[in-house]
Amino acid sequence: MPSLSSAPDDLVLRLADVSLGYGDVSILRDISLNVRRGQVVALMGGSGSGKTTLLRAATGQIKARAGVVSLFNQDLAQVTGDQLQTLRQKMGVLFQQGALFTDLNVFENVAFPLREHTKLSPSELLARVLDKLEAVGLRTAAHLKVSEISGGMARRVALARAVVLEPELVLYDEPFAGLDPISLGITARLIRSLSDRLGCASVVITHDITESFAIADHVYLIGQGAIKAHGTPTTLGNSPDPYVQQFLKGEPDGPVPFDYPSTPKFESWLKQQEARR
Template sequence: MPRLSSNSSATLVQLQDVRFAYGERVILRGIDLDIPRGKVVAIMGGSGCGKTTLLRLVGGQLRASGGTVNVAGQDLARLSTRELYALRRRMGMLFQFGALFTDMSVFDNVAFPLREHTDLQPELIRDLVLMKLNAVGLRGAATLKPAELSGGMARRVALARAIALDPMLIMYDEPFAGLDPISLGVIGQLIRRLNDALGASTIMVTHDILESLQIVDYVYFISEGRIVAHGTPDEIRASTDPFVQQFIHAEADGPVPFHYPAEPLAHSLLGRGAA
């Protein structure tokens, strides 16, 4: 099955044979994927398979052990620190559980990147912040502190902050984690609508199959540091691939085993193995 895009002019992010390890622990083992301009792409897989590491590689927080990571035609490994920071200002990031500044108001959280990275006048920053908050339905909550927000509201404020600079690329790390069904649906539709309104590209790391397949253009599945399946939502729904079936139907055992590798149980119980 071909990847989503092979046209370099239409591709915003491209990973080619990307490998990464923490010391002796190998995380990614030759990842190839494309994120086209204007599309929403989900990265799925079990916990610890390397999804968040992939986001950090694209964001330049980590450097690949091998292969190339290209964003907007630039090889991240060849950029100076100054060039990398300039590129990162064109990216937005929604961290798992929002990561809002707890001692700042909703308004100041969203204003933070505008104040840090632009020379805009306070009046213009005010107008932009209110517009971003209005886009996520929370203009009326501008004076509240994060502790006064529900989990869904906090995630929407974090989304407003992620799009404050109108990024070309928005990355989401488990945007649906811990949300009730209504908030989950609201966040999902906001991700799709804001991506289209900004003309941005989106990479979304998530475990939520049902919501994701309603809003994304393409899905990559990662297991043991490799891409094991990929396709459009319709292709994923119709897939007979054992890994996809196990993940979609939440089966305990399959290509991803329930048991962590170990010696036979009898050896341990009879005292011939490690405790």
């Protein structure tokens, strides 16, 4: 049975030659990446490129078809259900829609993980929640209902909740989606500052280039079922790779075609449709 002792180094999440998919459909193949303590790592790619599938693999929601997914130095294919739950308690997740409880106020939304997983005294809980709300600029909004705050503020409340247990790894699933430019910039800076403050590893799953490049230490560009490139934002920005440049500049023409590629399943479907006419 694998030990749940602390990793001997600063490696928090590791994927080695990992392939992922659903049913008979392969989504990603030969994926290798490392995430270390204190790093902000961006996983970037277009819609449908497999970014969220990687998040599900990192949290143990799906198993790798090949390769190894290692979380806190533990192979997720080898841990028990109870061990996986213990590992998840060292993680925070900010979901794309925030997933706040609409019947709870701001304070209770952030306090919820503490009430579920700790035995803090009321005074300790109050101090911890207000500290995290202050970190996202919403200490004095603690009493408000979710219906009384803006979408950008709700995302910041969700961010405070994601880090209230002071996790060692935080996963952000499209944290910038649907935000206005001001809220987007605020959220990006908060991700960086909270990572530095907590010393945790942060994985940002996104397709937002400007904000991600401003805060990330390392970027992985995912496309066509694989990692197409990776490096620092500066390295990728200077890359001569046509795929990288097409993605970064949003160009319609390049290695990524506009038209969805034909497949044998499509051709079979089309023949069936034509035969019915």
